[in-house]
Amino acid sequence: MRKRAVIAVAWANILWWLGATVVSAAPVLVQDGVPRATIVVPEGAGETTRQAAAELARYVKAISGGELPTVAAAQAVAGVCPVRVGVRDGLLAEETEFLQGHAEGVVIRVADDAVVLCGGSERGTLFAVYRFLDQYLGCRWLAPDIEFVPAAVTLAPAVGRTMTAPAFEHRFFVDRANAACLSWGLKVGMNGYYSPDSAPVNGQCFYLPPQLPGCHTYCQVIPPDKYFATHPEWYPLIKEQRVPSRDNVQLCVTAEGLADEFARNIVAIFDGDPNCRITSISPNDGYGWCECERCQKLDRDLCGARTTRQGLAGDRPFMGDRVFWFANEVARRVAVKHPDRLLLVLAYVNYAEPPDTVKPLPNVVPYLCHYAPADYSRAIADPASEANRQFDVLLRKWAVAAPHLLFYSYVSKSMWWRLPRPVQRTFAEDIRYLHSLGIRRYYCQSTLSDWKLDGPLYYVIARLLWDPEANPVAVAEDWTRHMFGAVAPAMNDFYRHVDDSVRRTGKPYSEDPPSQAPGLYSPADIECARAALARAAKSADSAAGLDRIKAVSDTFEYGWQMVLAIEMMQRYRDELDIDAATLVKEHGQKALALCRNSGAARFVESMDLNIELGEFASGFGKAETKGGRTCWNADETGPGDTSAGWATVVIRAADATQPVTVAMDVWGESALDGIVVNTDGERRSYAQGGIWTPVKPEVPLSGQARWETLVFRIPPAAMAPGKRTQTIGLGGGDSQIWVAHIRVGDAPPK
Numbered sequence: 001m002r003k004r005a006v007i008a009v010a011w012a013n014i015l016w017w018l019g020a021t022v023v024s025a026a027p028v029l030v031q032d033g034v035p036r037a038t039i040v041v042p043e044g045a046g047e048t049t050r051q052a053a054a055e056l057a058r059y060v061k062a063i064s065g066g067e068l069p070t071v072a073a074a075q076a077v078a079g080v081c082p083v084r085v086g087v088r089d090g091l092l093a094e095e096t097e098f099l100q101g102h103a104e105g106v107v108i109r110v111a112d113d114a115v116v117l118c119g120g121s122e123r124g125t126l127f128a129v130y131r132f133l134d135q136y137l138g139c140r141w142l143a144p145d146i147e148f149v150p151a152a153v154t155l156a157p158a159v160g161r162t163m164t165a166p167a168f169e170h171r172f173f174v175d176r177a178n179a180a181c182l183s184w185g186l187k188v189g190m191n192g193y194y195s196p197d198s199a200p201v202n203g204q205c206f207y208l209p210p211q212l213p214g215c216h217t218y219c220q221v222i223p224p225d226k227y228f229a230t231h232p233e234w235y236p237l238i239k240e241q242r243v244p245s246r247d248n249v250q251l252c253v254t255a256e257g258l259a260d261e262f263a264r265n266i267v268a269i270f271d272g273d274p275n276c277r278i279t280s281i282s283p284n285d286g287y288g289w290c291e292c293e294r295c296q297k298l299d300r301d302l303c304g305a306r307t308t309r310q311g312l313a314g315d316r317p318f319m320g321d322r323v324f325w326f327a328n329e330v331a332r333r334v335a336v337k338h339p340d341r342l343l344l345v346l347a348y349v350n351y352a353e354p355p356d357t358v359k360p361l362p363n364v365v366p367y368l369c370h371y372a373p374a375d376y377s378r379a380i381a382d383p384a385s386e387a388n389r390q391f392d393v394l395l396r397k398w399a400v401a402a403p404h405l406l407f408y409s410y411v412s413k414s415m416w417w418r419l420p421r422p423v424q425r426t427f428a429e430d431i432r433y434l435h436s437l438g439i440r441r442y443y444c445q446s447t448l449s450d451w452k453l454d455g456p457l458y459y460v461i462a463r464l465l466w467d468p469e470a471n472p473v474a475v476a477e478d479w480t481r482h483m484f485g486a487v488a489p490a491m492n493d494f495y496r497h498v499d500d501s502v503r504r505t506g507k508p509y510s511e512d513p514p515s516q517a518p519g520l521y522s523p524a525d526i527e528c529a530r531a532a533l534a535r536a537a538k539s540a541d542s543a544a545g546l547d548r549i550k551a552v553s554d555t556f557e558y559g560w561q562m563v564l565a566i567e568m569m570q571r572y573r574d575e576l577d578i579d580a581a582t583l584v585k586e587h588g589q590k591a592l593a594l595c596r597n598s599g600a601a602r603f604v605e606s607m608d609l610n611i612e613l614g615e616f617a618s619g620f621g622k623a624e625t626k627g628g629r630t631c632w633n634a635d636e637t638g639p640g641d642t643s644a645g646w647a648t649v650v651i652r653a654a655d656a657t658q659p660v661t662v663a664m665d666v667w668g669e670s671a672l673d674g675i676v677v678n679t680d681g682e683r684r685s686y687a688q689g690g691i692w693t694p695v696k697p698e699v700p701l702s703g704q705a706r707w708e709t710l711v712f713r714i715p716p717a718a719m720a721p722g723k724r725t726q727t728i729g730l731g732g733g734d735s736q737i738w739v740a741h742i743r744v745g746d747a748p749p750k
């Protein structure tokens, strides 16, 4: 029934065509809103090819109002311009040869009597259709749910040919739950990560198994709820105890039977879904490595139990050999049944460097994170960046040891609190650089929908993964032209000034706004950026355009107010200037009125703690009430977990050669028998080599449920010499300490 209707439309079309006498070098698909061409798909076309044809018809109609019929090849009618979607008959010899070498390759040929849109696979055909709509008909997919579709009642694409294939084999982003993001990804040529249910219509793009949706999977594969009772020995021995935590500890990788069970569970996932071709078998986030004798012997045998070499991960035990040794144990077992499936293994924090002796098996894909060390204000290959220079050393080693690695790029960085993060140019340079090293797999940690913050970043990256030599500035300007129309020049200025603001200061940053945002942006460039936004808003030629400018403007203004708040916080901490504390709140509240961000909100709220507690403090938990007083616990992660709770307080000490008295109102039941004073003045942790001198109170706590005032007399020998402020620390381990107020010197009690 449906087919007959399609043919009827096709005939009506032909009658019109026969009556016309238009002769044109360019094929006419639609004339004055009337269809003049037919979409032709192969006999028995697969779901993805039919989807490609449907998308073509949908956009042609959206542009011109003309509805192109779709027919199978056998029903194609002579005399009507065919738009052949995924039809291999009629390809020229060099086109066939090109597609044979590139499964995702795209051939677009626009001739005066036909249009050919064909891929090396069904997925390639889908990409060919989107490329044609973009390059020949003028559509743009700017962000999830934001597209530019031109209006033209007559469609006559210029004669020409495009043969292209993606430069990167794997082009992954992540926003699986969001249909608009997945749809956007296809249109701009990304091939992972999607979902199993969308695989039939996107040519089997890559997806992670729903059972293991993330990258940190140790305890998802071996969940303690299921196994700890029968196999406690599979979980890490930490301080002589087996720890069954799901999240922040690892596995005892040398335990008998663990690799068998791990591999069995992975095999079962692949058995259950023949289309799933990739999963992660990586450690959990954080540390928590097993300290058992066998695991330690493994480290000694494989890498001499050395510590890390890359600077910013700190001097921790190097775990690269252990992690990839276990990955190989699992991979060898999985390969017996599924040799073609890929097993991702993070190379991250204290296992970011390539292993010393273990060579990852071919089905193990190292998943190298540009995380520690990292400096996002410069490109990886920029010799001016110390952090990136360190990263580059390990990247180059990896590129030799395992060029099939997947590069994990922090395109989105939630820890940066949505502050301006001008990384477009650096990421473009990095993509070119990775390509030159032979790396062909690229993953974006992504918040695709946040175009208000990131602008054309994702769009530029998607383009460069197909063509690393594309000019990122031209691609970005194409994006602003379609996003903002006539005010695009002002918006280009805006993005350029934000970029310049970080470039000019030359400061590095990675992920810690309180320590890295102060001084990172040059205020003069920020003012220029702001002025450019104002110019754009003034000249906006439509309400929709103005809405977009306002969305960018609000996000930017939020970010800048937060930067000012952070800078004031630094002044407060360094000089204990109470006016600065007030300004932290003012800027922070202005920022949070424009945009909510949980990290930023916690930062601003922490000012209440400082003001109430009476001194500059950090690391305390949420406000509580005990014995009728508001107080804060020094173990912000809460009791009963294994995370160390540790709080610090910065106090004024005008003259470090004189003793200072600190009075602290502490709940009597607290586990506090002393404080420590940062004697080297560097505020580094013990793990980072910081020097802290213990100081006992004049009278210890009673252990009773009541408020008591502890008095500490800090001698000059414990203090950092020559500093106007001193840092004291309290807590640690899982100790519970509640503090209501702190007074320094002769300040009156509250």
Ligand SMILES: [Zn+2]
Pocket: 236, 237, 251, 252, 253, 254, 255, 290, 291, 292, 293, 294, 295, 296
């Ligand atoms: Zn162990």
